[in-house]
Amino acid sequence: MIATHPFDDKLREECGVFGIYRHQDAAAHTALGLHALQHRGQEAAGMVVYDGKQFNAHREMGLVGDTFSSERIMSRLVGDSAIGHVRYSTTGETALRNVQPLFADLQFGGFALAHNGNLTNAMALRRELVARGSLFQSTSDTEVIVHLMATSEFHTVVDRMTDALRRVEGAYSLVALTDSCVIGVRDPLGVRPLVIGRLGDTHIVTSETCALDIIGAELVREVEAGEMVVLDDSGIHSLRPFPPSRQRFCVFEYIYFARPDSVMEGLSVYERRKEIGAELARESGIDADVVIPVPDSGVPAAIGYAEAAAIPFELGIIRNHYVGRTFIEPVERIRHLGVRLKHNANRASLTGKRVILVDDSIVRGTTSVKIVEMVRAAGATEVHMRVAAPPNAHSCFYGIDTPEKGELLASHMDVAEMTAYIGADSLAFISMDGLYRAMGEPGRDPEAPKFCDACFTGEYPTQLTDRDGDEPAAQLSLLAELA
Numbered sequence: 001m002i003a004t005h006p007f008d009d010k011l012r013e014e015c016g017v018f019g020i021y022r023h024q025d026a027a028a029h030t031a032l033g034l035h036a037l038q039h040r041g042q043e044a045a046g047m048v049v050y051d052g053k054q055f056n057a058h059r060e061m062g063l064v065g066d067t068f069s070s071e072r073i074m075s076r077l078v079g080d081s082a083i084g085h086v087r088y089s090t091t092g093e094t095a096l097r098n099v100q101p102l103f104a105d106l107q108f109g110g111f112a113l114a115h116n117g118n119l120t121n122a123m124a125l126r127r128e129l130v131a132r133g134s135l136f137q138s139t140s141d142t143e144v145i146v147h148l149m150a151t152s153e154f155h156t157v158v159d160r161m162t163d164a165l166r167r168v169e170g171a172y173s174l175v176a177l178t179d180s181c182v183i184g185v186r187d188p189l190g191v192r193p194l195v196i197g198r199l200g201d202t203h204i205v206t207s208e209t210c211a212l213d214i215i216g217a218e219l220v221r222e223v224e225a226g227e228m229v230v231l232d233d234s235g236i237h238s239l240r241p242f243p244p245s246r247q248r249f250c251v252f253e254y255i256y257f258a259r260p261d262s263v264m265e266g267l268s269v270y271e272r273r274k275e276i277g278a279e280l281a282r283e284s285g286i287d288a289d290v291v292i293p294v295p296d297s298g299v300p301a302a303i304g305y306a307e308a309a310a311i312p313f314e315l316g317i318i319r320n321h322y323v324g325r326t327f328i329e330p331v332e333r334i335r336h337l338g339v340r341l342k343h344n345a346n347r348a349s350l351t352g353k354r355v356i357l358v359d360d361s362i363v364r365g366t367t368s369v370k371i372v373e374m375v376r377a378a379g380a381t382e383v384h385m386r387v388a389a390p391p392n393a394h395s396c397f398y399g400i401d402t403p404e405k406g407e408l409l410a411s412h413m414d415v416a417e418m419t420a421y422i423g424a425d426s427l428a429f430i431s432m433d434g435l436y437r438a439m440g441e442p443g444r445d446p447e448a449p450k451f452c453d454a455c456f457t458g459e460y461p462t463q464l465t466d467r468d469g470d471e472p473a474a475q476l477s478l479l480a481e482l483a
């Protein structure tokens, strides 16, 4: 198939990573871990396992459960150390060449790498590397790290990786596999999550605690911002290769992206979502008969809202779980259809009611338009939309897939215009201070915000070397792959 949107083969991705050092069931545990991380990327999954002699890899488009349940595939993934990756990118046709973990033979031996996040100077570095003779095999930003390591003048894997990472900008939580260790690294701002777990004597590094729970492993701690951890035969080693900087964890992980049963930076995602809902009720409460979540991601915030407002919580929209996320359909007219496929109104809890609808975020507004219309058609007398995020007016360049700025509803409409556009009787978003309060902070400190909140404020915590204002500064020349 020829890519329908060639320039959508971009570097922006959503991903989850998992790594395990020395366990007899390394591949099976990695498959389970990736399955728990499936919400972080549904398009492709991959795994590289080391068996003491060679690296065994499998990468495939599709869901983890479909790929890694095959006896034929699993029986080839021999070895006691493994890393894996789940991925979602916005391409119409995503080439298998971009599916991670990437693998290369470097001077010190085999090296596999899996990345969650997005580098903001990958294009600039790539141009420089290509000029020096590097031959790129993928369009993924992650490959830049491998080439920087290959051309580094240092010797050990840790030194080469440090050398490479000192040159990159942006967000990265990485897991890497060599013939003697698994490495986990988090960028100096700690934008994306990465945690360390333990299962008996075996250590694990992965994106979220839900990937530890699934294999019965316990959480040891977070990999800290700017920390590199090396899991090898002598245990677990912590290195601090980067100059200290203030952490800027992604607040949108709490709002939407992470699984609600995960714990991030010591905070339960579920509890934070409920607290955002409660703040929202305090900030913009309105008299109504029922609080209805937009499932699934709006549910915890709606519970929090209903509790704080003392208004009954009801399931008024039923989600069909057998369709992918709305965003996955690449074409606008199919995306509309996707919303209809995904949700249906439950008349029993809507007819004759004044409804407060709670969703976690408004991005393009497509979901809200459909849901409001659906709820009214089911007999609601009033529809008040409450959103558990501030207006998403800016694109994310750090690893959450969002449309270009112009497609974000809040980038070109104020709240009154958005209210009219989605057809609600009222619309309110949580304030920035309210969001920070829900995170246990006194408010947003404008001089030193605790989180990366660039998708709301436009204040990006790193340089955006590859961008020119709102436009991509450079494009790759792509080869459309025929399947």
Ligand code: AMP
Pocket: 256, 294, 297, 298, 325, 326, 327, 359, 360, 361, 362, 363, 364, 365, 366, 367, 368, 400, 401, 402
């Ligand atoms: P939209 O219809 O474009 O306004 O999208 C809003 C819906 O998409 C909300 O219900 C969110 O749960 C969900 N959402 C928010 N951010 C993302 C994202 N980055 N990828 C996929 N879905 C998202």
